[in-house]
Structures are given as structure tokens and as C-alpha cells.
Amino acid sequence: MSEGPNKRPPSPWLRNLGLWLVILIGLAVAVNLMQGSGSSSSAGTIAYSDFLARVDDGAVKSVEIKGDEIVGKTSSDEEFKTYNPGDNVLIERLRQKGVRFDAKPEESRSLLAQLFFNMLPFILMIGIWIFVMRQMQNGAGRGAMGFGKSRAKMLVQKEGRLTFDDVAGIDEAREELQEIVDFLKDPSRFSRLGGKIPKGALLVGPPGTGKTLLARAIAGEANVPFFSISGSDFVEMFVGVGASRVRDMFEQGKKSAPCIIFIDEIDAVGRSRGAGLGGGNDEREQTLNQLLVEMDGFDANEGIIIIAATNRPDVLDPALLRPGRFDRQVVVGRPDIEGREKILSVHMKKVPLAPDVNARTIARGTPGFAGADLANLVNEAALLAARRGKRLVSMREFEDAKDKVLMGVERKTMAMTEDEKKMTAYHEAGHALVSLHEPASDPIHKATIIPRGRALGMVMRLPERDQYSYHRDKMYANLAVAMGGRVAEEVIFGYDKVSSGASSDISYATDLARSMATQWGMSDKLGPLKYVENQEEVFLGHSVTRAQNMSEETARLIDSEVRTIVNAGYDRAKQVLNDHIDQLHAIAGALLEYETLTGDEIKTVMEGGTIDRGSATTTAVARPSASGAAIPKAGRRGTGQGSGIGEAPAGA
Template sequence: MNDNDKQPGGDSGGPNPWMKSLLIWVGILVALALFVTLIDNRSVGPNVNGIAYSQFLDRVQNGQVKDVNIAGEVVTGTMSDNSKFRTYAPQDPRLTDRLREKNVTITAKPEDPTPIWQILLVNSLPFFLFLGLGYFVMRQMQKNSGSGAMGFGKSRAKMLTQKEGRVTFNDVAGIDEAREELQEIVEFLKDPTKFARLGGKIPKGALLVGSPGTGKTLLARAIAGEAGVPFFTISGSDFVEMFVGVGASRVRDMFAEAKKSAPCIVFIDEIDAVGRHRGAGLGNGNDEREQTLNQLLVEMDGFEASEGIIIVAATNRPDVLDPALLRPGRFDRRVTVPLPDIEGRVKILEVHMKKVPLAPDVDARTLARGTPGMSGADLANLVNEAALMAARLGKRLVAMAQFETAKDRVIMGTEWRSLVMTTDEKRMTAYHEAGHALVRVHTPASDPIHKATIIPRGGALGMVVSMPERDNYSYHRDKMYADLATVMGGRVAEELIFGYDKVSSGASGDIKQATKLARAMVSQWGMSDALGPLQYEEQQGETFLGYSQTQRQNMSNETALMIDSEIRKLVDGGLMQAREILTEHIEQLHRIAGALLEYETLTGDEIKRLAFDGDIGRDDPDAKVSIVPGAGTSIPKTRRPKGGGPFGNPAPAGA
């Protein structure tokens, strides 16, 4: 929100909070000083000795008093040694006679009455002091809970106008279907009578559902920007406080402010913070969160579409929302904001690249192909990382090399340039990654290889990156078999080159990935002939590649044993296929590993040229990479079992 977009009813100027706090403390200190001064005026002055009345009479009797001044009950005077004294005398009628007997000079004056304002000030000052201190403490406690000392129930929604930073549908790319779903809301806000003439009612609310970073908030702002109406934004967590009734009061105040600015859009981000199932949490049904939700439901029923208020909410957990919140009449429309496909990623990259000076070799489509599963926020971060990297290198333009490095950094993490690896560890990593790459090259169903590297990055010592031709929304059996063989290629390469006893723990991630894929094939996707097309496990949380956390259904022990056996058969099949490929093409494995040791990073085209032509294709004297000597070249080719393929299924014709 810019400086000109202030919340209605809020302060638009004046001293800043620091100055206000300073002025309050200065006032408190001045009041304390005045109070102490008034009290001190009644006390003994400087260089005046207070003595008891009995001592005063003794000194009069001894002739030590020179003169006195009597003012009511207060007696002051001077001793014979010129020292001052002060005492309080009771109603003693003989005092004057005693003083005259000793020739003491006597002066008298009436007692000065204390002014009434001074009495009132002294008596009331402590009360006002504690009142001001309490007010200051309340202001400090409530400065984020609304305006004023009693601002607990004020809405914390911020109003954004379209004076600056206006967002339109042109700024929203990659989610065309969701944008079209909300287009009629924009038309309604522009011309409400268009729908009223035919008896149609615009939805009161729209629920945007999607993964984090897909652009739900940006899409809601674009609706307001296209329609040119005010935009109120608030988070679901801003409603709920520790004080009972505060959330419900804020809901009422938010809708009251929205009605004053109608037509407008009220955007509630992360509505699952307040809209969860009632009765599902701890405590009884009258807790603060449930009261806030009840008030929200009542308020959404309390206004008509003709009032011009559209409620737009966003969440990535629609499964936890209360059913009463999703019924028609409240959030009538549910709009899914998905992760962008390849065309959407191209558009999103082009939107963010407009702000960056690009080199001629930058290709947004190539970057989009290499970033499947990335959200709009991830792609914006990718462009920003590439620009920062080019600035650090002193470049005037951002080239494709910076985008590739930024992509690896976003996906895998920062390079470990300071990591010291021994020659044997680096050599094993090179053969491990070469094994992955070579199996992928020789399995046609695999995605095309993009590059291979042995530069440590994130939690991996190396990686092989594929480049899908298109986004995959379903996976075929041959693709899954190829993926199993590719995943196991690294472990097989280590065993072939360094021996059975030298296999390292570097394949732990590969084994985990292969086991997940095989388990999903058997228990969820019905790709086991022995178990048939039945679902034995439920998905609990999907990921982009289709792998998920699962929960096993009720089943017998025999069925569980069969599932484990089929998973083992699939993983062993991938291991067998990888061993066949690498044993048959052992010289290609040596060439790719040697090139990785020399250049550290190879492109997909270079890997193919090394495998089939023996030439890396680089314009330098060392373009030819010699075969790196290694163990395992004499290992015989593993044969397939009779009557079956490597995955335990019937062998295809011509195998």
C-alpha cells in the first residue's frame, strides 16, 4: 500500500509514534518534578536545623536563642551563634513570657494559607499521574489492534486504491482459465444492471484454491484493478485474538467499512485460519475462532449482491474449511488456480523478463521446459536470481548462462565450491552421474537429458537434469519402467566400475525415489499383474511427479506380503535393465565419466555425441576424451530371465 492509500477513518498525518511516546514520557516526568517541588516547599529549607520543642525551650533557658519569628505553630529564628533553627510549638501560653525573660527579640506574622489550587493540584496529581500512565500502557498494547484506546474491535483490513500500482489482468499470466472464471465478476462491478435486467445474481463470494505462489492474491487485485473499485485486504489470522468477541467485532466493522466504499472487493487471505471446521478443535463450541466464523457467516448472509460487495478468499487447504462457508449464497464459486503449464510458464517468464535487460541468447521457452512444477512466485524468483547473478559478475545484460545457474540454484541450492573431495570420491561421483545419464540416453521412453554435472549443489554431490518436451499429466507404464532403470543406473555404475564392496551410500536418494514409484505403481495405479487394478493405499499429499505420502488400507497379511514382493520385483527389474545397458555400453560409460571429470558439466547434446560418436564437440584441443581405464569391463552381460522381461512381465515380441 502506498502512502496515499490510507485506511478510512485512520490518521493521515501528525507526529509519528516515536514522538508521541516521547511527549507522553516528558509530561510524566514534568508532573513528577512539580509534585516533588510542591512537597519540598513544605519541608525544611536549606541550612535550617529542625529541633524538638523541648530542645528549643532548653536553649531559650540557657540564653542561646537570639531572635524568633512565630507564625502560627511554626517557630523559626537564630541562635546566638547565628545558626538557623525551626520547630513546631504547641499551644503554649507561657512561651512569650519565657522569651521576654531572656530578652529574645520576638516577631510574629499570621500563618500564610496554602492556595486552594495548590491543594487541589497536590491531591489530584497522583490520580492523574496513574491515569496517564495507564492510558499510555493501553495505547502501547493496542497500537496494532485498531485505532484508539478502545480499538480492539476495529477492522484491520487495509484499503488499496488504484492511484498507484494498479494491477490488471495483463499482469496476470499463466492462469487463463481462472482469469476467465472471474471475468464476469469484473463485468458486474462495472455494470451491475447488466445482470439484474435478466434476473441473474452475481456470486457473493469466490474462493481461490491453489498451491502457494500460484498468484491468488495477484488475481484478486487484478479483479479490483480491472473494475476500478476499492480493494480491502486482510488475513484470516487478523480476526482472531486472545480476547473473546474481538474477532466477531472486527468482522462487523470490516463489513461496515466495505458497505461505505461499495462497490468494492474484500479479499481474505488464508481464510482457513478462521474458517476451519467448527467443533473439530480443542475446547467447546464457543471459543473465539468459532465465534468469529459464525459472525462471518452471518455477515455474508446479511448483504445482497446489489450492494456491490464481492468477497474473494484464498486458501491452499480447502479440505479443512467448514461446509457452511462453502454453500451457495456465501462462497458460491470455487476457482482453482493451478500451477502453470509450459505455455503459462512462458508467459509468466516474459512478464518478469520485461523488467530485465536480456542478452540475445535468452529463450523463455527453453527455461519453461526446464522448470516443470514451478509456480509464478518461483519463476519470479528465478528471474530475480539471474539478474542478481549478472550484476555480481559485472554484466550489462542477463544471459542464458545466468538463467541456467539461477535455475540450478533455485532447484538444488548453492554450489559447494569450497567442498573438498578426494580424487576417488570425485571419480565415483562422475561414474554415478554418468550411469544415470547413459541409461536415460538408451531408454527411449525417458525424458530427454538436459545436462549432467558433478558440481556439488544443495544436498547432492552431482545431478542429471532432464528436459521434458511437454508437461506430463499422466504417466505410462513404459515411462515408469524407464524411470526405474534410470534411477538405479547410478548404483549399478558404481558396482560395475568399483566392485560390489565399494558401492557407496550416494544412491540413498535414488533408492527412495525408486521405492516410492514402485509402491505407487503396485498399490495405487494397478500396474501389477499379480494384484490387479485395485487400490490398496490412499494418497495423503500429492506432489508434482505423482509420488505421494500414502496410508495403507485394511488388508490381509498375505496381501501386504504380495505388495512388498511386487515392489521388490519392479525395483529389481529396473536394476537389471540398468545393468544390461551399462554392461553393453561400458566404453560409453567411461567416456562420459571422463568428460565429467574434465569439464564437470556436460549438456545433453554433448552426452549424446560422447555416447554415439566419441566426440564431445567442443572447440578446443582437448575435444576428444579418451576412455578412462576402470574395472568392470569384463563383466558379462546380464541376460533376461527366460519367459519374461526385466520387470517380471511377459517379454514383448522380438525381445
């Protein structure tokens, strides 16, 4: 009965174990042969003259002669050996002294045996070296002798197949790539009319927006092989390795065509040529040249579609972007509120949710979040629920997770003195009060004096809708809000008690004012011109800053305008706080009592209302004021080491 397909080949580790056992046995045999090449006796060697002296003294009991080798025993049964230098009277001498002796022929080996014995150690060394080299080259050519092999990994669809149903929030990009899927499914549909599918698609977008996920979904929809590789895998310190890997990658693709080759972070190898002093001999440029030839050269690579991803399309070589190579640039941007809701729904399918969870509400409170941010938000909420011993993830966990992602982890163990708490409370109250009195400012989401991350306190603001551009009035409102914390410290504690906590506020305001003056044409004196003070160049692989030629008069004018714009925000904040000092005291007092306030609670306190949190209530006496609505992120009182207000273009 034949075993047929039921017979399994031995596993690789068993084969390796057997080979190592053979090698060890061979080494042991070689050692034994080398030891056996000498005398089998363990006797000590003595000089021939000493041997003759012992014979004359009658101290030798017996000897055995093997050619030139003499092995014997003394009267006290001590073994010894020596070598006969050609003494012809030795036998007569032994007879005279009564020594018992024996003679045996010298062992002789054949020429072939001697040759094998002499070459065996070298044969074993060569065999071990070949084995080690083969082991190093196993698996995608990653060995010492496989520099030129491609490192592209093939995705096995049964292990993690993705389709467009798993991709949400980027419908426009998905529609653009649907044509590639249709071509991979039915190439004749296009070739029948003489059409040619684009050979490459470049996915452009910020980190975390789903570029890699989208590429995998294309392969899953078309059900074709998917090779994944990073741009940095091509470039090595050895000349020609990158170009060889590009050739090998396309050879693998031809064997599996139709297929998709996905190159992540292609800017690592696709940067514009000519930067630095490497010239045509630069290894990275040689790799790029080979990639250009393979994509659209003399050899036709039918059925191979290249999809690449980058968040730096501005640095790519123009030859990569011409028709015939990366014909299409697909923008994969941050999702809007509809997209965020769909993305949340995809990730929430894997999480047991409480009835009060509303994906739409969470999507409204997470403007600017990319797909990866939303996935992290859902995961953090699930971890919080597990930590609290809950079976379902409720809306409270999602809100706490959002605060953790936006503002950082609470540092509950950080000990602050009462004076530091009071200064932090007035600092954050200053931000909040100015924000509420600036109509162009975004609504306040939450204010806290609990240290989070590197900040001692912060005011987080979120926009009411997705925003794609910012107006002058909003920028001036953000400047005023940024200065609100510093001004509150001056008004309440005096000039000499101002702290270093506003360092990041000042840094943000300065950067925003400089951009307004030099890039966005919002300075009347400078006019609608762009003044770029610094340009970055690549020199020998490093980023080098080079100052652009600019007259001293222009530089002084720019500095003057930046100072004027920032001072305008400072004056506006000072006016608001002086006019509404009672509201400042009320908000600061509520922060000292509750430590964290929502935007609605701050409005209630400012208007003289009462905060109701179960049995705890507080009443704040204040004048009613106009509360403005309508850039996101936080105003933070930091430690004076750069922990400050939120990211641009968001205000303080």
C-alpha cells in the same frame, strides 16, 4: 487574507511532542508543589527538648514562629527547625534568654486549592493512561483495546494499481473472473434482468501461481476499493475476537461498497468444523460461523464481493462452498509453455535484455515453473549479470540462473578428495547412462559433479513438453534411473565400497513404488485398489497420524510388492550398466575432466564423439547405443542425509 486550504494541520509527531511536554511540565509542577508543602528552609529537624536545652544554654540566636512550626538559627548560624507541642511559656522563656524571635501567621489554603493539590498526581496519572491507550488504538484498531477491529488493509490504487495486462499465463481463470469485473463496473446490467452476481470466488492453486496477483488485478480493472486480509488475522487467543473482526470487516466493506475483500490462506479459518474436541466453543469455529452468516445471512451485503485463496481446498468446510457463498472455484494452475512465455515477457519488460535472449527457449526449459518461480528466475539472471559487470542480461545468465534454481548454488569451496570425486563421477554417470538407455525417460538437461546445495553431484532431466499424467513405463524407467547410481558404485568399486550417497535415491524409489502399489493400482497381486496406510486428522489444532485398520497379511503383501517393484528397477539398471560398461567409463571420465556436461555432450561422449569447448577437446571411446528420450528433475549423489533425487513425480 485567509489562509484557507494552504494552512496545513500540525503533523502527528508534533502534536504528540507537545502533549508529552505538557505532561512533563505538569509532573514538574506537582513535584515542586509537593516539595513546597513543607518548609522552605533546608534546616534539619531537632527534638523540642533539644531546642529548649539550646535556649537555656544561650546557643539560640533567633527563631521564627509559624503556627506550630519553629525555625531558628544557633549562635554559629546553623539553621534548625522543630515543632511546638503547645508550650505556653515559650515566649517568656525566649525573652529571659535574650533570643530574638518573630511570629508569622500560618499559611492557609482554600478548600478548593487543597483538593486540587491532593488530586493533582492522580489526575496526571489518569491523563497519561488515557493518552497511552489512545496511542495504542490508533491505526486500524490494533491497540490493546481494539481486539475486535478488523485488520484488513485497504489497497490504494494510485500506489500500485494492477490490471489484467499485468497477469499472464492464467487466461482461463482470468476469463472466469471477468464477469465480476463487469458487475463492479455496471451492476445495473445484471440486476435489470434479475441476475445476481456470485458473492464469492475461491481461487485454488499451488503456491506462487498468481492468486493474490489475480485478485488485485480484478480490483484494478474495476477500479474499486480492495481490502486484503489473511485468514490467520481473524483467530486470536481471546474468545469472540475473530467473530468481532469479521463483523467489523464487513462494516468497513459496506461503507466502501462496491468493493472487493480478499482473504488470503482462508483455510486457516475455514477448516471443516467438528475436528478435535473444541466443538462449538472453539474460537476458530465461532469465527467461521460469523463469516458464513455475513456472507449469506439475513443481512444483505450488496456490492461486497469476497475473493479467497487457498492451496488446500480439500480441508474447507462444505458450508463455505455452497451456492450463495463461494459460488465459484477458479483453478489457478501452473502455466503451460505458452503461459510461461507470456509470464516471462511480462517480467522481462523491466530488465535490459541482450539480443540472444529468447523467452520461448527459456519457457521450454522450465516445465512445472509457477509465476513466482519465473519471476525469481528473471531476477536471479539480472543479479548474475550485475555481479559480472554486464549492462545487458544475456542468455548465459538465464541458463545459469535456471541451474541455480533447479539444482542449487555451486559449493565451489567444498574440498573433495580424488576418491570422492571419482565415486561421485561414476554415481552420476550411472544415472545418466541408464536414463539414456530407457526410452521412456526424459532427456538429460545437465550432469555435474560440482556440489550444489546438499548434493555432491546430480543429473538434471527435463521433459520435452508439459506432462499432466505419467504412464507405467515411465515410472519403471524412473525406478531404474534412481537405482543407476547405486548400481554403478557396486559395479565399479565393489560391494564393500558402496557409499551412503544413494540414500535419497532409495527413498524416492521406495515412495514411488509404494504409490504405484497402493494408490495407482499398478500391482498385479494387489489389483486396482487403493490401500491408504495412514490418514491425518486434526486434534486440538495439531496434525495427528492415525493408522487405518489393515490386516497383517495385506500389510505384508504391500511390503512384498514394493520390494518387488524396486528390485525390478535395480535389476534393469544393473543389466544396462553391465551391458554398456565402456560407456559408463567414458561418461565418468568426461565428468572428471569437465565436471559439468550437457545432455548433448553426454550423448556425444557415449557415442565416441569429441567434446569441443574452444581449445579443449576430449575423445571418448565408446560403442554407439540407442539414446532414449522422453520424468524431470535430477538424480543426485547426496551426503547420506537425505539430499537426493528430484521431486515427485519426477524420477531420478
